[in-house]
Amino acid sequence: MKNLLRYFKNLTITTNQLVFFTCCYVALILNLPFLVKTTNVITSLDNYNGLFLLSLPIFLLSITITLQSILAFRWITKPILIITVICSSLIFYGTISYGLVFDYGMVQNTVETDTAEALSYVNLHAILFFILFGIVPSVLIYAVQLSYKPFLNELLTRLKLIAMSLCVVFLIGGLFYSNYASVGRNNKALIGYITPYKMLDASYKFVRNHYFTSPLKFKVLDTSPTIVRDSNRKHVTVMVLGETARAESFSLNGYNKPTNQYTEKQGVVSFTNMHSCGTATAVSVPCMFSRLSKQNYDKRIATSQQNAVDLIHLAGADVLWISNNNGSCKGVCTRVITQQIDTNKLNPLCDGEYCYDEALLAPLRTKLDHLTHENTLIVLHMIGSHGPTYFKRYPIEKRLFTPDCQRSDIQNCSQQQLINTYDNTIAYTDFVLSQVISGLSELAEQEDVETSLLYISDHGESLGENGIYLHGLPYSFAPEEQTRVPMIYWNDPMQTDFNLNCLNTSAKAHITHDNIFDTLLSIMSVRSTAYRIGSDPFIQCKSQSAIARTTVPNRLDTEIVN
Incomplete structure (x- = not known):
């Protein structure tokens, strides 16, 4: 490495040469995922050129x-x-x-990620990879010497390079326009893999929307909900907001491993098509807490109007x-x-960065012991199955499925290890849910309080299927x-508001977060x-009396689901 660095320090090249060689590295090496995926699409065609x-x-x-x-000139060339x-x-x-795509959503996730979550992705494999593909080439770019021509000559040579590149672009575009148009039109997701320009475009839009756009006037959906x-009994609903749980890993939904051995004994209703x-x-x-639907969801609008929690309050x-x-309620709370x-x-359930979800039970118990209103909604936001450090989401005594993956570079674990680790997080979530239900059952029996629980996850997770890990892909x-x-x-x-036998029958219907x-x-x-x-x-x-007392004549939608 020292000899290579010494060689580059003694090497003098033009700015155009440095731009060309760096672009070759970025386009042909760091864009391999895009090139491979696009090649697979093209070669899968019946008659490709x-x-x-x-x-x-x-x-x-x-x-x-x-x-x-365009940005390569004098002293700014190397930094860019x-x-x-x-x-x-x-x-x-x-x-x-992990198969990630760095689009607008991924940029938003990155910006809103806290330090502990960001560090969970740091491991020896990631560090070595970054040194090899990022640091070493950057050091070589910094070390090489550039020879500069007079200003006008430098500008002219740069324009020539741009002109030559554009000629190639137009030539290829002219010869194969129909091919590129067809592949692009039918595989729009491919553009998300172009590195780093898709991320730069998404970053620009994110900064523009979040920091340079005036906030909207807050919209009140209802001034007097009741x-x-x-x-006459008090009512308590606990909504448990799950994290990164996927439906297919729940034995309540037909999964072949006992991941719901606790709640399946408590008479829960599982909605299998959410x-x-x-x-x-x-x-x-x-x-999910907004009045907006998935089709018209916009975060600026959602955060500038009442949500379900606001109305209940x-x-x-x-x-x-x-x-x-x-603390990540994303503006809802x-x-x-x-x-x-x-x-x-000092908390045995915590390690200084994260806590097991059992840590939610103590403050929940405290709240249930000190009810101050006739109606209470408690939202428990879990860390659930958040990756890639799945092994940190459950205590050792809840390690039901082995061997598991005790590392964050999950792509280097076997598929069985990874699935076992994830399934342990689901089984542990089920245990916590059963504890919540037990607490609510005890409250109902001792204090004559109506109680209910609603659990729902925010999104699912990929565990290596088709080479994809984690979550966050464009929907x-x-x-x-x-x-x-x-x-x-x-x-x-x-x-008595709901007939559980009826719910069990209708629980296979297709529903979405739009219904939450x-x-x-309705529950409240x-x-x-x-x-x-x-x-x-x-x-x-729902009972007819419950429908009658909560239905408003001028409601937004008068169509009753059949």
Whole structure:
């Protein structure tokens, strides 16, 4: 390495040469995921043009040279190229290791990720990879000597390089326009793999939308929601917001491993065909509590109007949000009382960075012992099955499935190890849910309080299927493992609003996060003009008296689900 560095320090080249060689590295090496995926698409065609396939890397290289040449001048040349290489190497690692796509959603996830979560991705494999593909090339770019021509001559040579690159782009585009148009039109997801320009474009849009756009005026959906119940008993609903749980890993949904051995004995109803609003927490959490649907969801709009939690609170319920997910309610809990689980190591359930989800039970118990309102909603936000450090989500005594994967570079574990580790997180979540249900059952028996529980995950997870790991892929081509999520409902026998036998029958119907807004209002018996009876999946199994007392004549949607 020392000899190589010494050689580059003694090497003098022109700016155009440095741009060309760096672009070759970025386009032909760090863009291998894009080239491989596009090649697979092209070669899968019945009659593909071999020359068109050969033109692909040349076309990408020419575009890369054009873009980099625009900013390559004098002293800014090396910094721009080094930044490009560093960013591209990080994206390269994420793409080939986990199958990630760095689009707008991934940029948002990255910005909103806390330090502990970010560090969970750091491991020896990642460090060595980054040194090899990012640091070493950057050091060589820094070390090489550049020879500069007079200003006008330098400008002229740069324009020549740009002109030559554009000529190649137009030539290839002219010869194979129909081929590129067809492949691009039918495989729009491929553009997400172009490194690093898709990420730069997404980053620009994110910064523009979040930091340079005026906030919207807050919209009130209903000024006077109310809670109307027939019973004089107090009511408590615990909503457990799961993290990264996928429906197919629940034995309640037919999975062949006993991941729900606790709750299956407690008479829960599992909704087997629930789908998420997004593939990441940053989208799914605010979306599911919002009146907006997946089709018209916009975070700026969602955070600038009342959500389901706001309406329940305004209706007179005591609302408490308890988070074991690093305080990440994504703006949903802004206007209600929140409590963050302290990760201090003095707590045996915590390691200084994370806590097991059992840590949610103590503050829940405290709240249940000190009810101050007739109606109470408690949201427990789990850390659940958040990866890639799945092994940190369950204590050793809850390690049911072995061998498991005790490392964060999960792509280097066997498929069986990885699945066992993830299944342990689901089984542990089930244990925590059973503890919550037991606490609510005890409260109902001793204090004559109506109780219920609703559990739902924000998004699913990929575990190496088709080479894809984790979550966050664009929804348009995300696999079902990332979009089909579990939902569980339970209520004590004194709760008469819903017929559980009916719910068990209807639990196979297709529903989405779009239904959660109305489901929460329904469970809490909130009478509001924002409630849409046609979006309430529980309406078919609700008593006629419950429907009558919570339905508003001027509601947004008067169509009853059949």
